[in-house]
Amino acid sequence: MSTLTFRSVSLRYPPRAARAGVGEKLVLDGIDLQVASHELVAIIGRSGSGKTSLLNLAAGFLEPTAGTITVDGVPIEGPSADRAVVFQDDALYPWLDARDNIALPFKLKGVPLAERRARAEQLLARVGLADAGDRRIWELSGGMRQRVGIARALAAEPRFLLLDEPLGALDALTRTRMQEFLLRIKAESGAGALLITHSIEEALLLGTRIVVLSPNPGRLTAEIEAGFNAEVLNGASVAAVKASPIFKRMHAGLTGLIHASAEEEIAA
Numbered sequence: 001m002s003t004l005t006f007r008s009v010s011l012r013y014p015p016r017a018a019r020a021g022v023g024e025k026l027v028l029d030g031i032d033l034q035v036a037s038h039e040l041v042a043i044i045g046r047s048g049s050g051k052t053s054l055l056n057l058a059a060g061f062l063e064p065t066a067g068t069i070t071v072d073g074v075p076i077e078g079p080s081a082d083r084a085v086v087f088q089d090d091a092l093y094p095w096l097d098a099r100d101n102i103a104l105p106f107k108l109k110g111v112p113l114a115e116r117r118a119r120a121e122q123l124l125a126r127v128g129l130a131d132a133g134d135r136r137i138w139e140l141s142g143g144m145r146q147r148v149g150i151a152r153a154l155a156a157e158p159r160f161l162l163l164d165e166p167l168g169a170l171d172a173l174t175r176t177r178m179q180e181f182l183l184r185i186k187a188e189s190g191a192g193a194l195l196i197t198h199s200i201e202e203a204l205l206l207g208t209r210i211v212v213l214s215p216n217p218g219r220l221t222a223e224i225e226a227g228f229n230a231e232v233l234n235g236a237s238v239a240a241v242k243a244s245p246i247f248k249r250m251h252a253g254l255t256g257l258i259h260a261s262a263e264e265e266i267a268a
C-alpha cells in the first residue's frame with residue numbers, strides 16, 4: 001500500500017510580467033492531504049480555487065513554496081511514471097495508432113518491440129478496445145480516446161493516478177459510462193487516485209472521499225466520506241445511485257459548502 005501525502009503545502013506563483021507591481025500570488029495555503037492506494041480522493045472547488053495547481057504539485061510539475069509532498073515518506077522530486085497524469089484533452093499522439101500510443105511508455109523504457117506490442121494489446125483489452133489498436137487517434141470517439149489515455153497511464157503501473165477533469169469533454173451519456181469504467185479500472189489497478197472535477201455529482205459518485213477547496217488562497221475547508229463508488233462496483237446502476245435520496249441530500253450539502261466558501265470570500 002502506498003500513500004501520497006501533502007504536509008502544510010503552500011504554493012505561490014511569481015507575479016506575472018504583464019502585471020508588474022502586483023505581489024506574488026498565494027494560490028494554495030497550508031494543504032494537508034493524504035491519498036492511500038485504496039482511495040479515490042475527489043477535489044472540488046470553484047474555478048480558480050487551485051485544483052489544477054494542487055494536482056500539478058502531486059505530479060511533480062510544480063514545486064511547493066513551503067511544505068512537503070511525499071510518496072511513502074520519500075519527497076517528490078519531479079514527474080515520475082509512478083504518478084501518471086490523465087488530462088481532459090487526452091494528450092495522445094495523433095500520428096500514432098491507439099496501440100503505439102499505449103506502447104510509448106514501454107518504448108521509452110527500452111522494452112523490445114514484440115513485448116511492448118503484446119503489453120499494449122493487453123491494456124487495449126483491459127480498457128475495452130481490443131479491436132481498436134490499429135486505429136489512428138482521430139478515428140476514435142472522445143470516450144475511446146480517453147480510454148487510450150487511461151490505458152497509457154496504466155502502462156507504467158503507477159502507484160497513483162492523477163486525473164485532471166478526465167471526463168470533462170465528454171457528452172453526458174458517454175461521461176456516465178466512463179465514470180463506471182474509471183471506477184472499475186482504478187479498482188483493478190490497485191493505484192490510489194486524485195481526481196479533479198467541476199462536477200459535484202461526479203465527485204460524489206467516484207470519490208471515496210471528497211474534499212472542498214476554497215479559493216483565495218486555496219485551502220481545504222471540508223471533507224466528506226462517500227460510499228457510492230462501492231455501490232457501483234458492487235453492481236448498482238449509476239443512474240439508480242444518482243437518483244437515490246441520500247445521493248441527492250449529499251449533493252445538496254456539497255453544493256451548499258461550495259457556495260458558503262464563495263459567500264465568505266465576498267464578505268471578507
Ligand SMILES: Nc1ncnc2c1ncn2[C@@H]1O[C@H](COP(=O)(O)OP(=O)(O)OP(=O)(O)O)[C@@H](O)[C@H]1O
Nearest residue numbers: 013014025027045046047048049050051052053054
Ligand atoms: N502558471 C501560473 N502562473 C501564475 N498564476 C497561475 C498559474 N497557473 C494558475 N495560476 C493562478 O492560480 C489560481 C488557481 O489556478 P488553478 O488553475 O490551479 O485553479 P483551478 O481550481 O484548477 O481552476 P479551474 O477550475 O478554472 O480549472 C488562478 O488564480 C490562476 O489564475
